[in-house]
Structures are given as structure tokens and as C-alpha cells.
Amino acid sequence: MSGKRGLFVSGLTLFILSAVLTSVSANDSTGDFKGKALVNDYCAACHEQTDKGGLTRISDVRKTPEGWDMTIFRMEHLHGLAVDSDDRFAIIKYLSAENGLSPKESAPFRYVLEQRAHFVDTAPNDDLDALCGRCHTNARYGLQRRTAEDWLKHMHFHVGQYPSLEYQARARDRFWWQEVTSKTYKELAELYPFQNADWDQWKAAAYKSPVGLWRVTGHRPGQGGYEGIMIVSRDGDFYKAEYDLNDMGQKGKSITGNSKSVIYTGYEWRGSGILNGTETREVYALSEDGNRMTGRWHDAIYYDIGGEFQAVRMDGAETQVLTQSSDYLRQGETKQIILHGTGLTGKASADKGLGLSIVHQDSNSVTLQITAGRNIAPGSYRVTVGQAETAIVVYDKIDRVKIMPEWTIARLGGGNTPPVSAQFEATAYMKGKDGDIKIGIMPALWLVAPFNADAEQMKDVDFAGRIDQSGRFMPAAAGPNPDRKYSTNNAGNLTIIGRVKDGDHQVSGKAQLIVTVQRWNLPPIR
Amino acid sequence: MKYLKPMNLKAQALNRASFSSSGDGAKMEVVAMQTVAGCASTMDPGWEVDAFGGIAALCQPMEADLYGCSDPCWWPAQVPDVMNSYPDWDMDKPNAGADWRQLNNVFPKR
Numbered sequence: 001m002s003g004k005r006g007l008f009v010s011g012l013t014l015f016i017l018s019a020v021l022t023s024v025s026a027n028d029s030t031g032d033f034k035g036k037a038l039v040n041d042y043c044a045a046c047h048e049q050t051d052k053g054g055l056t057r058i059s060d061v062r063k064t065p066e067g068w069d070m071t072i073f074r075m076e077h078l079h080g081l082a083v084d085s086d087d088r089f090a091i092i093k094y095l096s097a098e099n100g101l102s103p104k105e106s107a108p109f110r111y112v113l114e115q116r117a118h119f120v121d122t123a124p125n126d127d128l129d130a131l132c133g134r135c136h137t138n139a140r141y142g143l144q145r146r147t148a149e150d151w152l153k154h155m156h157f158h159v160g161q162y163p164s165l166e167y168q169a170r171a172r173d174r175f176w177w178q179e180v181t182s183k184t185y186k187e188l189a190e191l192y193p194f195q196n197a198d199w200d201q202w203k204a205a206a207y208k209s210p211v212g213l214w215r216v217t218g219h220r221p222g223q224g225g226y227e228g229i230m231i232v233s234r235d236g237d238f239y240k241a242e243y244d245l246n247d248m249g250q251k252g253k254s255i256t257g258n259s260k261s262v263i264y265t266g267y268e269w270r271g272s273g274i275l276n277g278t279e280t281r282e283v284y285a286l287s288e289d290g291n292r293m294t295g296r297w298h299d300a301i302y303y304d305i306g307g308e309f310q311a312v313r314m315d316g317a318e319t320q321v322l323t324q325s326s327d328y329l330r331q332g333e334t335k336q337i338i339l340h341g342t343g344l345t346g347k348a349s350a351d352k353g354l355g356l357s358i359v360h361q362d363s364n365s366v367t368l369q370i371t372a373g374r375n376i377a378p379g380s381y382r383v384t385v386g387q388a389e390t391a392i393v394v395y396d397k398i399d400r401v402k403i404m405p406e407w408t409i410a411r412l413g414g415g416n417t418p419p420v421s422a423q424f425e426a427t428a429y430m431k432g433k434d435g436d437i438k439i440g441i442m443p444a445l446w447l448v449a450p451f452n453a454d455a456e457q458m459k460d461v462d463f464a465g466r467i468d469q470s471g472r473f474m475p476a477a478a479g480p481n482p483d484r485k486y487s488t489n490n491a492g493n494l495t496i497i498g499r500v501k502d503g504d505h506q507v508s509g510k511a512q513l514i515v516t517v518q519r520w521n522l523p524p525i526r
Numbered sequence: 527m528k529y530l531k532p533m534n535l536k537a538q539a540l541n542r543a544s545f546s547s548s549g550d551g552a553k554m555e556v557v558a559m560q561t562v563a564g565c566a567s568t569m570d571p572g573w574e575v576d577a578f579g580g581i582a583a584l585c586q587p588m589e590a591d592l593y594g595c596s597d598p599c600w601w602p603a604q605v606p607d608v609m610n611s612y613p614d615w616d617m618d619k620p621n622a623g624a625d626w627r628q629l630n631n632v633f634p635k636r
Binding site for chain 1: 563564565566567568569570573575577580581582584586587588589590599600601602603605606607609610611612615623626628629630631632633634635636
């Protein structure tokens with residue numbers, strides 16, 4: 001596979017792959033030296049040296065690798081900086097190490113880095129939502145740290161670059177400029193301060209290496225879980241991961257591939273690779289102790305398609321269940337459920353009422369044959385394997401089905417813009433003594449209906465796209481459609497209905513889907 | 527809308543419905559706080575979603591007014607603003623309705 005890789009990688013991965021650095025570790029001094037020299041070479045022409053030995057603006061901000069990438073792109077296209085891709089990578093790596101974010105600082109906003117198409121982004125308060133969050137995610141500034149003075153300069157940049165912003169809805173009913181330059185910049189400096197003890201500590205910490213054997217578990221919305229092994233080895237300045245995974249949704253089907261990655265700021269794993277022939281991108285965070293990695297991978301072109309990812313270092317791992325093939329069974333039912341984890345060699349047992357026998361057991365997986373007594377009370381039952389513990393829900397009937405995401409958008413695709421699909425999943429609940437008890441994700445029959453009278457009149461259901469029986473809505477083609485009133489786009493306001501079978505009847509849940517137009521500005525932090 | 531008044535009725539109606547910190551837009555604020563990551567909530571009209579949480583009040587089709595959006599950079603995070611940042615974005619593509627397929631994404635693919 002590795003011989004072919006050079007053909008398809010681009011951008012961030014291109015400069016990851018083609019970088020000509022000598023072998024360096026995460027906070028290594030030769031890399032520092034080279035990065036520092038490059039920043040001076042490329043940036044000091046416009047950014048003056050400060051008394052403290054830094055460069056104006058550059059030394060007053062901290063951001064993620066993606067944040068630095070976006071800024072440097074602006075330096076190129078607006079201010080005329082010319083930088084080749086190897087140097088660009090070295091500069092981003094250096095700046096992310098010197099002026100980056102700590103794991104705790106980036107934690108609340110990982111959804112944006114992970115390119116989650118359906119995450120609802122909220123502002124710290126309504127004012128910031130109207131002042132800033134109406135144009136881009138609140139995460140875009142939540143993932144930056146600046147001195148008060150630099151936040152103020154950034155307000156100047158905004159109004160200089162986008163002068164019409166004061167006349168737009170949600171800005172013209174206030175004195176935008178006066179407000180951001182007297183109040184908001186101070187608020188931002190308090191919420192997202194440049195100086196932070198946590199960052200100082202992280203910057204000085206000895207970073208952990210990801211090299212080793214990892215136990216992987218995850219979930220692909222609409223497809224189900226997967227589990228297996230990842231082997232990480234060193235590859236010059238990069239890391240190579242080999243994946244040997246099993247698709248838990250389709251028994252016996254394997255998912256294999258590999259990736260090449262770089263770790264920024266001691267924990268920001270960014271990879272590009274292949275899984276079962278599909279080009280992927282990986283956005284993971286290595287835990288501070290170096291024993292866990294979490295995040296999301298996605299299709300390199302269709303960022304809406306991907307999987308949740310969790311990896312646990314196998315060496316020295318505790319006994320634990322990380323995922324299981326099913327979370328539930330019905331009263332009176334017998335079912336095989338496979339528990340996946342680490343160190344699962346102990347004796348298996350269950351709370352009273354569940355019958356248990358072991359079909360297969362090794363340290364990574366235990367296949368159990370579980371029987372729920374016909375008369376046992378519905379609820380959550382504990383299953384243990386040695387010290388590891390998990391829960392299996394026994395239900396009598398489904399009371400409610402919740403469709404997730406409850407509200408989201410899909411985007412029409414065409415021309416140079418790929419479509420953005422929407423993936424729905426149905427989760428069943430039953431009534432319990434203290435509120436609803438989650439049973440688990442269940443297969444559903446998927447339907448689409450008009451959301452309101454406008455949608456009905458415009459026949460949105462006929463034009464906006466289709467849902468398949470995995471719950472994935474694929475939007476129709478972009479562009480004006482002469483078959484529609486006003487030749488309008490194939491946009492639509494839809495209700496997505498998921499019907500879950502429960503014995504001889506069905507329980508449905510609903511979600512709202514807005515199928516909307518494309519966008520032509522796709523930076524890594526939306 | 528305390529300091530600028532729209533001249534036409536549609537704009538006034540939208541303005542009443544759209545977000546306003548003066549209090550009459552309380553209902554709409556619920557929609558605002560539910561913006562999917564990356565969507566604009568500049569609602570005159572909106573880009574992805576209109577001020578009523580639907581799509582009926584958006585430009586129909588979007589291409590009919592696309593350059594009316596990019597020229598004054600109404601949604602610069604979604605539609606490249608031609609005024610200052612990407613003056614060449616729509617060059618040689620005078621008719622958005624026919625030429626939209628050739629429009630490029632401005633941020634290079636990573």
C-alpha cells in the first residue's frame with residue numbers, strides 16, 4: 001500500500017509526508033531550531049522582532065495545528081507570503097509546539113477538529129453567539145488563546161476585512177464595533193487567556209510516545225461497532241499504524257488498513273491512511289498518560305462518513321470491557337453477546353435472573369450465551385468477567401424511540417463540492433422507576449415526510465434526496481432545478497421517521513432534517 | 527434593529543422574526559442556539575436555514591442571488607467574499623445559475 005500512497009495524499013498530509021526533517025521526537029531541540037529559523041525567515045519580514053525575542057502578533061497567540069494552518073493560509077492568500085509545503089509543515093509543527101493548546105484547553109471543542117457534521121455548536125452566552133457565532137463556529141475562537149491586546153487587534157481585522165458585518169442581521173441592532181472594542185475583547189481574554197498555568201505545564205511535560213500495541217474499539221454510525229488491534233511503530237518523524245479490525249455489524253467481515261501520522265503539541269495525532277480501500281483522515285488525541293487515544297476518523301472526501309475511535313494501550317492494561325456486540329435482550333430471549341476489551345481472562349458471572357454460559361473466551365473477547373428469564377424484572381443487569389464489569393439491559397417493551405441527531409442539516413453536492421449526507425440512528429428506551437432507561441440502538445425502517453406545510457407545498461420530499469435503510473440520507477444534486485417552482489434548489493425541510501419493530505407493533509421516533517445548499521469555504525475549523 | 531431601519535416590507539418582516547437583542551426575537555433565539563457546527567445564523571435571509579428555522583424564506587434558488595451574497599460578503603465563512611478576500615472567485619463565471627459548477631472551494635483540500 002505504501003508505494004501507492006504518494007499518489008493520493010494532499011495538503012496537510014502532503015506536507016506531513018514530504019517533510020524532510022531529520023528524525024525528531026515530540027519536543028526535540030533540532031526540530032525547534034529548524035522551526036524557529038523558518039519562522040524568522042518567512043514571517044519576520046512583516047512581523048517585527050519584539051523586546052522579548054518573539055515576533056509581533058505571532059508570539060501573542062496560541063492555537064491548534066489547524067488554527068495555525070488557517071492563519072498561514074491567510075498570510076499566503078491575503079498578504080502574499082510564499083512558503084513551500086515542507087517548510088509549511090515544519091512551521092506548523094513548531095508553532096503548535098511553542099504556541100499551541102494543552103489537552104484540557106482543546107477538550108471542549110474536539111467536535112470541530114473531528115469534523116463532526118452534526119454537532120450543535122453553542123456559545124458561552126447569547127452575546128457571543130450574536131457577535132461571533134452567527135458567522136462561524138464558536139469553537140473557532142474557543143480554540144484560540146490570545147493576549148487582550150491581540151484579541152482587540154483581531155476585532156480590528158474582522159471589521160477591516162468584512163466591513164459589511166456591522167449591517168448584517170444580529171449586528172445592526174447593536175453598536176457592534178463599539179461593543180467588541182470596549183467589552184468583548186476583554187471577555188475573550190478572560191475566557192481564552194494567553195497565559196495559562198495548564199499550558200505552561202503541558203509545554204514543559206515529557207510527552208509520551210504512541211509506539212506499541214493498542215486495543216481498538218469504535219462505532220460507525222449506521223453500520224455498527226468494530227473492534228480489533230492497532231500496531232503503532234515509528235517511521236522517521238512520523239508514526240505508522242497498522243489496523244486489523246473486525247466489523248461487528250457483519251460477522252466475519254474484516255476492516256484492514258494503515259495510516260501515517262504526525263503528533264503535534266505532544267498529543268494531537270493527525271493521520272492519513274486507508275481502511276478497506278477508502279482514503280481516510282484521523283483526528284485523535286493521545287491522553288496525557290499516553291495510554292489512551294480517542295477521536296474520530298473520516299473519509300478523506302466525505303467528512304460526514306467515518307467512525308468513533310478509541311484505543312487502549314494493551315501493555316499493562318487493566319481488565320475492562322470496552323464495547324459489546326449488543327447492549328440488550330428481551331425478557332425470555334436467549335442471545336449471543338460478545339464482550340470486547342482487555343485482560344478478559346477471569347470468570348464470567350451475571351446478576352441473578354440472567355443465565356450465562358461461555359461460548360468462547362480469550363483475553364480480548366468473550367462470547368457469552370445469555371438468557372433472560374421470562375419473569376425477571378426489566379432493567380439493567382450487571383455482567384462481570386473477572387474484575388471487568390458491563391451492563392446488559394433486559395426489556396419487556398419499547399416505550400419510546402429517539403432519533404439521533406434530533407436536528408441536523410445535509411448539503412446538496414455538485415460541481416466542485418461533495419455532498420454532505422446525514423446519518424440517523426434509532427435508540428430505543430423503556431420507562432423505568434426514575435425516568436427512561438436506554439435500551440440501545442436498534443435497526444429501524446426509515447421514512448421521510450414533509451416537515452411543514454411549506455415543505456408539503458414545495459414537494460420537498462420528492463426533490464431533496466433519499467434515505468437508505470441504514471438511516472443515511474443522501475441529498476440530491478445541487479444547482480437550480482427547472483422542475484421546481486422558481487427553479488429552486490433541491491433543498492428541503494424534512495421529517496425523518498425511524499420505525500422500530502417491537503414484537504407485533506412498531507414504535508417510531510422523529511427528527512428534523514434541513515437539506516440545504518453547499519458552501520465554498522471549507523477550512524478545517526468551520 | 528435599533529439603529530438601522532430596513533426600507534422594504536419583506537426586510538421588516540424578517541427583521542421582526544429574526545434575532546434581536548432587544549427582546550422581540552426570543553422565540554428565534556432558540557433556533558439560533560441550535561445551529562449545527564459551521565452554519566451561519568445571519569438571518570437576512572439565512573444561508574443554510576431561514577429565520578423561521580426552515581428554508582422557505584431563503585433565496586430560491588440560491589444561485590439567483592449568489593453574487594449578491596458574495597459581493598458584500600454577507601456570509602464570508604460560507605461563501606467567499608469577493609469584496610476583500612477572494613476577488614477572483616467568480617471571475618469568468620458571470621451567471622451563477624449556469625456557472626455554479628465551476629465555482630471552487632477557496633480553502634485548499636488537506
